[in-house]
Amino acid sequence: MASHHQDKTKSSAGDEVIPPSTPSEMNTSPIDLGHIEVMQILNEHGEVDQGLEPSLSDERLLEVYRAMILARTFDQRMLTMQRQGRMGTFAPNTGQEACTVGQVVPLTKDDWYSPSYRSFGAQIMRGWPMEHLMRLWAGFHDGFPPPENVNDLPFSIVIGSHVLPAVGLGMGMNYKKKNDCVVVNFGDGASSQGAVSEALNFAAVYKAPVVFVCENNGWAISTPTAKQTANEVIAARGVAYGIPSIRVDGNDILAMVFAVDEAAKRARNGDGPTFIEAITYRMSLHTTADDPTVYRDEQEVLPWGKRCPITRFEIYLKNKNLLTNDSIQEITESCEQEVIAARDKFYSMPSANPGEIFDHLYEIMPEELSRQRDEYRKRLDDKGVDYE
């Protein structure tokens, strides 16, 4: 054999030294990728898989139910306010309440939540006052900071851009040796962003305590999931990065709570991230600026009515004797009142202070910026605008 390919490592140390870490021969057995479990506990007919029922107290079950009703009520009120011109563009969540609320039910105050713009149901449960969320959607700067004692990220307007920071929070928990976890929510559309793939990889490599909830609602504005990806099983992404992954019926509140709870426990236990693909459906508009009749056959929406997450949960709670038609009525009305009260509070809140837009960018305002603020204040003065 000619000498040109006798590399130094081989000839200098001899052929015999073979450390165990590197196999000398290619392993040619096929690699089994396993399978992805699909979890449903409470089916479309209200039947329950008792082996998997999450252990929630009756009180907690009713709290969760109320949170879903509250989400739907808030949603409808926001649409009304938007039509009345009293609200900015808004992204409704109709039909996704189980998915959205369910993903935060297992969280503690010390855990963190990183919502998307369609996750207000979860934000309310996490402690965001509804009038605060109204401020947010109405374009006030003070609507975005999470309230005191709420460990949330502000939601991400740039699709997918919050997922890496959420993983960073998890890495921070590892760094500080805390046994908490992070739940981060994003859509089927967001799953196409490269930054989201990087987030999955970082979480897996660093065993960050992160629960990824990909809320696959079938659409990203006018783009159906079938055009978003050639493999509609988005959970396979998790597997590719070495993350335990599961598909869940996102319209089944029990399955959502169960899956997130399991994942959160694993995360807190040092076992790293979990990827949950929640199958649900965007029943309504993408946002109030959108007209889905342009691009989707509304026939497609119909069967999802049968899979309504709230109806199903009601059957379950009735079967458990936790709910009656009367108490449903009561809860519904109390939610309505709560939302109306929030709305009234929102309407009575101070108008925006145009003066503050320079105030929060830096810890200490640089001189050039304070000169610009003076210019701006002069503009406001000239226009006769009030500010602080």
Added chain:
Amino acid sequence: MASHHQDKTKSSAGDEVIPPSTPSEMNTSPIDLGHIEVMQILNEHGEVDQGLEPSLSDERLLEVYRAMILARTFDQRMLTMQRQGRMGTFAPNTGQEACTVGQVVPLTKDDWYSPSYRSFGAQIMRGWPMEHLMRLWAGFHDGFPPPENVNDLPFSIVIGSHVLPAVGLGMGMNYKKKNDCVVVNFGDGASSQGAVSEALNFAAVYKAPVVFVCENNGWAISTPTAKQTANEVIAARGVAYGIPSIRVDGNDILAMVFAVDEAAKRARNGDGPTFIEAITYRMSLHTTADDPTVYRDEQEVLPWGKRCPITRFEIYLKNKNLLTNDSIQEITESCEQEVIAARDKFYSMPSANPGEIFDHLYEIMPEELSRQRDEYRKRLDDKGVDYE
């Protein structure tokens, strides 16, 4: 049931209308992700799996062999020139010749190839004169443009940034209804870049005729694959995006040729992309600026000597009576001569023309830029530098 969750789609059109496209019930069967085949045709001992032998003529087999020897010879010459201070930083390919050469063997002139910086073996086979590649590595501007009649992208210095453009080429082939394909090469490190994930997704969604060759050589500078990803089966990424994926012994030239050929045929046939993870090993330095003894136990390198892609192919060719020790010697010497001739040509080529750095940015040079060029020329004049 209370009316709050009676959404319009459900109530207006009634519950009965269920178009076939949307299942009314969740499919809860586990999703089988299948498995990834691992292909080896010519094993470490020179034994061949005859059922899979690619149908290459004897002449072609010898061409491929020679291309591998040429790659190794070029590699070693470049290292020498670099040590002599006659070459810039260089990234050797020692031990990866089967992988690198094999991935372009099945390509026609009309197909496109998108190399990485470690793919010179393939570039030579694609028609890049070696002195041209020497210009490239020696920091001449004229080294980067692919030669006439060679459908290659220039290689990518920014890791992973060429993969999306390569997919775009494939989309262009579909657009122009050509039955050609693109092979794009990148490393295990590159696979962590979000842009590479986006490329996989685009290729899958548009069924672009692209063959992804991820050359998993165990290292990205000092980072071993185990720290790069929690799932060392990088081929699983392809699966996640709905791309047929396979793992190949990258030190087995027959397997490389077979796998890329199959993938290229599928691509040309309109069946879309394929993901090939080629397992190989970076026997040498990352680049001449790198010192692997700082971060890796050179013991780890040893077993890979036994898996040398060239040795193995020699046994095969000898068994086929295509090669003898004498002809090996002959080929080796002729490659040496060819590389030396290229080197001499390179040394005799004109020195760089500092004048041209403004010339190729725009189709027509904007006025401000030509003013800057004048300034620059004045600088050269003042320094007494020659330019055209």
Added chain:
Amino acid sequence: MSKLTMVEALNLAMDQEMARDENVCMLGEDIGINGGVFRTTKDLQKKHGEDRVMDTPLAECGIVGAAIGMAIYGIRPVIEIQFSGFTMQAFDQIEQNMARLRNRTQGKYTLPMVLRTPYGGGIRAVEHHSESREAYWAHTPGLKVVIPSSPRNARALLAASIREDDPIVFYEPKAVYRAFREEVPDEPELMEIGKADIVRAGNDLTLISYGAMMRPCKEAVEDLAEDHNINVELIDLLTISPMDTETLTRSVQKTGRCVIVHEGHRTCGIASEIIARLNESAFEYLEAPIKRITGFDIPFPYFQVEEHFLPESEEIVNAIKETRNWQ
């Protein structure tokens, strides 16, 4: 001739260019059946087919990167990024490949592609939907940056951009999208890229602007002419890069005074560059400091207070008077 909004005019340009050249194709999120979030590509997919007007996955880096490959392959992709704020997702492909591949291959590969994207404030949108970061692109060698200000020039500049062989960032002032109508000829019309437009000649002061800010500038100039007898020369840049320094210089050499207005941030913004160039080319003619009225160096504010962020004509009038009277 028909009276069109800017959205309609852009649609017309794309429709006609697609009809003229089968290599012109489109990629973007929701641009197909949905016609884009602003309906700029309305009906183009229906007319020219799904193969030519492609809905993409939600990945801006992917869109730009794929278009680069298509452009190398001899196609002329016109891509839409839904809001200019999301071009950040594609910054790497824009800076590393779109702007440089021609140079890297010494002209072997050219990149005839247009990156269209709505920019700027004024439509009461949420964060990241009002950015004006044209300075990023002007600072990036290898790109051209075009910003129209009216339906007619939008149509003519977009058509010309599609025919150009160099990569172009085409910023569309979304505040102008439906703000007014203008006569636009039915037959294809082109405007040269790289030329500023002297919208109104004048001797007292040069006012330079572009895009959506041309409207308050025009108002200001009219006010000043009527009420104050100040004769302003108003220049619409139209192409931000490469900049038409000659036209600006000639004007300021004549007037000796200059005000620049844009909504993009101030530091290292377009106005800084204009000032630096005029400092070089018209220093001896300057009778007053050049005044810049720009977006502040803070993120574009949320919509409850955004109206006060953007310069209005009154402030421009005052700045012009001040600069006019400076001694």
Added chain:
Amino acid sequence: MSKLTMVEALNLAMDQEMARDENVCMLGEDIGINGGVFRTTKDLQKKHGEDRVMDTPLAECGIVGAAIGMAIYGIRPVIEIQFSGFTMQAFDQIEQNMARLRNRTQGKYTLPMVLRTPYGGGIRAVEHHSESREAYWAHTPGLKVVIPSSPRNARALLAASIREDDPIVFYEPKAVYRAFREEVPDEPELMEIGKADIVRAGNDLTLISYGAMMRPCKEAVEDLAEDHNINVELIDLLTISPMDTETLTRSVQKTGRCVIVHEGHRTCGIASEIIARLNESAFEYLEAPIKRITGFDIPFPYFQVEEHFLPESEEIVNAIKETRNWQ
């Protein structure tokens, strides 16, 4: 006191800050056992542990994004991007989150993080390894941009940056990394961020620069003093954003003439901004056009010809003489 190279001085700053504050951690490609491709983080992992000095996957966007989350969680990540050309991969996270999250949350979350990255030409590297795009970051509200020029100020500025609560882009002039040694005190030393340094006082002309270009500027200034009796005031910016306009203004009000030198591209570069500001703050004092010597508006050339791309002292001398004599 020991005589250190800039690489050693930076290493010292990080080592001491990590020892001082357990919340200081590091992320980057190959920064662990390999000590970074320039060995700036040499031995830090060995000293402070794998949990605190983390090798990352090859994904710059991932590094910045993850660090943002860690910073929100109360950690002080110091991240290394191997070359500033690869910050483009992270542009979205930098512009959309790193620069803005404080503002978005009205100060509820601060981002005490430092993005370290070697910038600039002069080491005969391949494409994308010599970029100077500090203007991108200066144009991005919410960031601070720091560029040291010598071992001692590199150490003091990096230590100060690590202690800052605002996010900082820390550009390291790689041409200076090992170019010379300087006495650096053993005890921690800090320099205030946001302040320019008057390296040499003078009355005839103000020369403004920063980073690697300070070396040819110093040479030029010495030449001029010795051979031509021209007394130049030399200012090292040190912090590019927020810029110390006061110091620049005072100097130019005194000298009336100014030359600015940097290697970053010209259009919308740092020099444009300085000119625009001096046009506002020192117009009446200017006796000559401000001259800028900058990188050209072309990609940084390949290394066979790169030596001619960067300004050298002779050209600076000539520019100063020209500006000095301009009337």
